[in-house]
Amino acid sequence: MLAFIIRRLLILPIILFGVTLIIFMMIWMLGPERLIGTYVKSPEALKSEKSVERLIQKYGLDRPAPEMYFKWLGNVLKGDFGYSNVGRQGVLQSILELIPYTFELALYALIPVVFVGIWLGVIAGAHQDKLLDHGIRIFAIVGWSLPDYVFGLLVLLIFYSYLKWFPPGFLSDASMKVLRDGPWKHYTHFVTIDAILNWRFDILWDAILHLVSPLLTLSYLWWAYILRITRSSMLEVMRKDYVRTARAKGLSEKVVINKHVKRNALIPVATVSGGMIMQLFAGTVIVETIFARPGLGRFTATSAVTLDYFSVIGAALFFSLILIVTNLLVDISYALIDPRIRLS
Amino acid sequence: MVETGKTTVREEVLTVKNLVKYFPIRGGVFKTIVGWVQAVDDISFHVYRGETFGLVGESGCGKTTVAMTLMRLYNPTSGSAYFGGKDILNIHGNELRNLKKDIQMIFQDPYSSLNPRMRVKNIIAEGIKTHRLATSKQDLLDKVAEMMEKVGLSVDHMYRFPHEFSGGQRQRIGIARALAVEPQLILCDEPVSALDVSIQAQVVNLLKDLQNHFGLTYVFVAHDLAVIKHISDRIGVMYLGKMVEMTDKRNLFNHPMHPYTRALISAIPIPNPELKKNRTILVGDVPSPINPPSGCRFHTRCPIAQAICKEQEPLFEEKSMGHFVACHYAK
Numbered sequence: 001m002l003a004f005i006i007r008r009l010l011i012l013p014i015i016l017f018g019v020t021l022i023i024f025m026m027i028w029m030l031g032p033e034r035l036i037g038t039y040v041k042s043p044e045a046l047k048s049e050k051s052v053e054r055l056i057q058k059y060g061l062d063r064p065a066p067e068m069y070f071k072w073l074g075n076v077l078k079g080d081f082g083y084s085n086v087g088r089q090g091v092l093q094s095i096l097e098l099i100p101y102t103f104e105l106a107l108y109a110l111i112p113v114v115f116v117g118i119w120l121g122v123i124a125g126a127h128q129d130k131l132l133d134h135g136i137r138i139f140a141i142v143g144w145s146l147p148d149y150v151f152g153l154l155v156l157l158i159f160y161s162y163l164k165w166f167p168p169g170f171l172s173d174a175s176m177k178v179l180r181d182g183p184w185k186h187y188t189h190f191v192t193i194d195a196i197l198n199w200r201f202d203i204l205w206d207a208i209l210h211l212v213s214p215l216l217t218l219s220y221l222w223w224a225y226i227l228r229i230t231r232s233s234m235l236e237v238m239r240k241d242y243v244r245t246a247r248a249k250g251l252s253e254k255v256v257i258n259k260h261v262k263r264n265a266l267i268p269v270a271t272v273s274g275g276m277i278m279q280l281f282a283g284t285v286i287v288e289t290i291f292a293r294p295g296l297g298r299f300t301a302t303s304a305v306t307l308d309y310f311s312v313i314g315a316a317l318f319f320s321l322i323l324i325v326t327n328l329l330v331d332i333s334y335a336l337i338d339p340r341i342r343l344s
Numbered sequence: 345m346v347e348t349g350k351t352t353v354r355e356e357v358l359t360v361k362n363l364v365k366y367f368p369i370r371g372g373v374f375k376t377i378v379g380w381v382q383a384v385d386d387i388s389f390h391v392y393r394g395e396t397f398g399l400v401g402e403s404g405c406g407k408t409t410v411a412m413t414l415m416r417l418y419n420p421t422s423g424s425a426y427f428g429g430k431d432i433l434n435i436h437g438n439e440l441r442n443l444k445k446d447i448q449m450i451f452q453d454p455y456s457s458l459n460p461r462m463r464v465k466n467i468i469a470e471g472i473k474t475h476r477l478a479t480s481k482q483d484l485l486d487k488v489a490e491m492m493e494k495v496g497l498s499v500d501h502m503y504r505f506p507h508e509f510s511g512g513q514r515q516r517i518g519i520a521r522a523l524a525v526e527p528q529l530i531l532c533d534e535p536v537s538a539l540d541v542s543i544q545a546q547v548v549n550l551l552k553d554l555q556n557h558f559g560l561t562y563v564f565v566a567h568d569l570a571v572i573k574h575i576s577d578r579i580g581v582m583y584l585g586k587m588v589e590m591t592d593k594r595n596l597f598n599h600p601m602h603p604y605t606r607a608l609i610s611a612i613p614i615p616n617p618e619l620k621k622n623r624t625i626l627v628g629d630v631p632s633p634i635n636p637p638s639g640c641r642f643h644t645r646c647p648i649a650q651a652i653c654k655e656q657e658p659l660f661e662e663k664s665m666g667h668f669v670a671c672h673y674a675k
Contacts, residue, residue, distance in 0.1 A: 129375075241456035245521070248415055248451075249471040250444030260459055 008328050019320040020076075020313065024069050027309045032061035037307050038085060072313075082310030086302045091314035094299060100189035101170070101295035105287070106280045108192075108211065109219040113276065117223045118269060121230025125265070126257050128235060136227065143224030148283055152217040152290040159213050166212045168291040175206045214291045218283050222276055229272050233265040240264070267334075274330025278323045354392040356426075357561050358414075358529060363387045363423035363433070365406070365413050369634065382633050383409040385585040386423075388660065391529070391578075396555065396562040398576030398593075400569060400608075402630055406585040407565045408452075411531040414563070415449045416440055427529070445475040448522035452534040454514035458506040464517055465502040468492070471525040491520040494557070495550060512543035516550070523554065532564045536571060548575055569612050573597060581605050584641045585633055587660060591667040601663060601674040603646050640672070648673055 027035070036055050056062050060071065075082065079092065087094025124136040146154075159166040171179065171191065178184050178200070179191070187197045192211070195204035237243065238261055246260040284297030292298075296315060303311035365384040368377045384406040391397040399407045412418045414425055416432070424431045432443055448471075451457040458467055468488045469478075478484035489499045495516040506514055515535060522530055532551065536544040548571060555562060566572050572579060573593065580590040581604065589602040600606045607624040626645045631637050637644050643653035652672055660670040 241451060241453055242459040244417055245451060245457045245518075246459070246470075247417055248444060248449045249474060249521070250441045250525070251470070251474055252441065255474075263461055264459070 005328070005332065008331075012324055015324055016317065016320060019317060020073065021069070023313050023316045024072065025065070027312065028065050028068065030307065030309075032056045034307055035061050035309055038309055081314045084303070084311040084314070085308045086299060086306060086311050091310050094311065095296065095314055095318055098294060098296045098299050101293065102281070102284050102288070102297055104190045104192065105211070105214060105218065105284055105293070105295060106277075109215050109222070109280050109283075110277065112215070113219045113222040113226055113280070114273060117226025118230050118266065120223070121227040121269075122234060122257070122262055122265075124227065124231040125234025125238065126261075128238075133231075137231075140224040140227045140231075143220045144228065146221070148217055148221055149286050149290065151220060152213075152287060155213045155217050156290065166209055168210070168213065168293075170210055170293045171203070172206050172210075175203045178203060210291075210293075214287045214293060217290070218280060218287045221283075222280065225276065226269060226273065230265065230269050233268050234261060237261045237265045270334055271330070274326055274334075277326045277330075278319075281319060281322055354395075356390045357393040357428075358391040358563070359426040360390065360410075360414070361388050361424050361426075363410065363413065363425065364421045365409050365418060366421045379634055382585050382636055384413065385636070387582075387585075387587045389580050389587060389590055391561060391563060393561055394555075394559055395577040396564050396575050398572040398579040399563060399565045399582060400567065400572045400579060401582035403567060404630060404633065405582045406633070407567075407582050408533050410582075411449065411533045411563060411565050415447060415531055416443070417449075442475075445477075445525050446527050447529045447531065448525060448527040449531045449533060450515075450518050450522050450535045453538050454511055454518050455538070458514060458517060458521075460506060463503050463505060464492070464497075464509075467506070467517060468521050468524050471521060475525050477525060487524065491524050494523065494554065495520045510543075511539050512546060515539060515543075515547055519547075519550065519554070523558070526558075527560070529561045529563070532562055532566075534566050535564075537566065537568065544571065551575065569608060581608065584630060584636055586641055586670065587668075588642065588671070589667075589669050590660075595667055599667075601667065601669040602642075602671045603648050603673075604642050607647075640670070642671075 033052070033056070036052060036059070039055055039059050060068060063071075072082070081091035081095075083089075084091045084094045087097075120136050120139070124133045124140075127133045155166075156168060160168060170176075184198055184200075185194070187194050191207045192204055195201065195207060243256060243260050246256045251259075281297075284295055285301050286297070287293075288295040288298035289301045296318070299311065300315040300319075302308075303315060363384055364386055366380040366382055369379040369381060370376065371378040387406075387410060389397070399410060401407050409418065413420045414432070420433045423433060425433045427443075428446065430439075430443075432447070435443065462470075465485075465488050468491055469484055472478050472484055472487055478487055488502065492499050492502065497513065497516050497520065501509070506517065509517065515538075519535075535551070536547050539547060551562070552575060554560060562575075564572065564575055576593050578590070578592045579596050581588050581596070581602065583604050589596065589600065589605045596605065597609060600609055603624070604626075607626050610623045624647060626647075628645050631641070631644055637654075639655050640646070640649070640653040640658050643649040646653065650673070656672070658670045658672045658674075660668055663669045663674055
């Protein structure tokens with residue numbers, strides 16, 4: 001097991017190197033005239049054609065691609081990811097500052113996804129073709145068919161425009177002022193947890209109100225997804241001979257479902273959940289943009305639109321890192337769930 | 345078994361009367377019932393205490409369905425079965441769960457019938473716990489260890505998973521599991537057909553030993569006549585959801601009355617190439633249980649069928665002492 005983890009960690013830099021290469025090439029193909037936008041700080045600098053040429057030369061954008069790439073890579077290895085126009089500071093600082101916002105959203109989305117999704121899936125599987133099952137399946141098909149950008153706008157329309165329950169954004173102005181000017185101590189940088197630690201339940205309530213719609217948008221699709229996988233896996237296991245054996249033992253239906261069916265049915269669910277965690281992070285790009293929340297997702301979206309290529313590469317690198325680490329964790333937990341894998 | 349002169353007074357532990365099990369066939373957009381598979385159609389038999397009742401027939405004749413229905417893993421379409429004074433086909437809830445303390449089942453496939461994620465100890469202990477047969481944790485552990493020893497498994501293997509065992513060993517786990525709740529009646533659904541021939545003998549002999557030791561009653565379902573002949577005291581022969589002949593072992597093999605039984609027995613291979621046998625070879629396939637033939641279900645393949653067989657279903661009657669046959673021309 002340890003050898004497996006070490007092997008996977010050794011591959012990590014190679015994968016990251018490949019990721020930087022691919023993303024850099026995609027950005028490079030835009031051509032120097034577009035890339036120079038990253039360096040232009042004011043419209044005046046673009047007054048004459050000549051200054052653009054001069055800027056391209058100055059920043060080495062006319063150099064061959066390998067040269068540009070290795071220059072950038074050398075800086076990265078020194079810890080310099082370049083300057084982010086979107087973040088108005090270094091790329092690394094911007095990303096580090098925005099991580100808590102996105103993690104808070106993605107991790108909170110994960111909890112209802114896993115628990116509600118599995119719970120509904122188990123119920124649907126245990127009551128196959130009953131009314132309850134049909135209801136849950138309709139819920140799942142709707143969730144699975146609605147793209148998050150459409151569903152997000154619907155949520156905004158209903159809960160903000162019409163019902164005025166859940167506002168978009170991150171916090172209300174009053175709360176933001178407290179966060180900026182104090183009294184406020186940053187413990188974890190997760191605003192909900194910090195609010196409890198600061199004993200400011202008004203801010204906690206405010207943060208929750210702002211979290212509801214993005215969480216709903218981010219997780220509905222994945223509720224549906226996990227639910228469908230759990231349900232079909234349940235149905236498969238229910239037909240297994242050992243479930244019949246369990247019934248023959250005289251166990252109650254509840255024990256049969258919980259102890260014999262559910263435990264075996266959750267193995268494939270654990271596998272897909274790993275991939276889903278990454279998809280949740282990807283989903284923050286759209287959700288943070290729709291609900292105007294600060295975070296890595298919106299940072300990536302804005303950087304891409306404004307051709308802030310240092311930021312785009314930095315964000316892409318960071319998302320790859322999350323993907324690789326979660327995949328590793330999933331493989332480890334998979335071995336823990338299934339005794340047959342652990343022993344062989 | 346108490347023999348008093350010519351007649352035998354024996355206690356019937358299980359009496360099955362007119363058991364019927366039809367499976368619906370669903371089709372179309374709204375999954376409506378478009379037909380029925382007549383898996384078991386009006387079967388009656390009785391099992392005496394301490395004996396092994398063999399149930400034999402071709403695959404698809406409904407013998408496993410009989411066992412599954414008696415175990416209430418399937419709900420019967422109609423009929424009744426008396427066990428300990430109760431109609432076990434018409435009880436529900438707690439009463440039904442308690443029944444599973446007295447009737448247990450050994451399944452056909454030892455590979456798939458054990459939960460792959462449970463250790464042997466838990467597989468065996470689960471039934472004991474459910475039926476509250478152990479007084480303490482230590483008592484539970486002792487009971488599991490005792491069961492494992494009884495079926496010839498090493499107690500050291502208590503914390504292993506099923507996939508670490510061979511087929512024969514797994515079937516022993518299955519047997520220990522069934523025995524753990526101290527049942528009176530065990531339904532064996534082809535317990536050896538998934539095993540190698542050499543292992544089959546071991547398991548069959550183990551079942552016999554356990555029967556003597558615990559005073560168990562078996563209903564033994566199998567398609568292999570050699571196994572059935574070895575273990576059974578009385579045998580019922582099934583064809584297409586019907587019982588066609590039922591009598592004790594000696595009678596069945598020496599004086600089979602039903603033409604189907606005679607064909608089956610003549611098909612048993614004799615390990616002597618010199619010996620010429622007078623085989624009755626059945627032509628054609630077993631008809632579908634969805635649209636079984638009219639009259640006697642065997643008339644389409646019967647070597648002695650007459651016109652009446654096609655029209656009138658023969659009664660399952662006692663033709664001689666303890667020898668039941670369903671045939672117009674039984675002799």
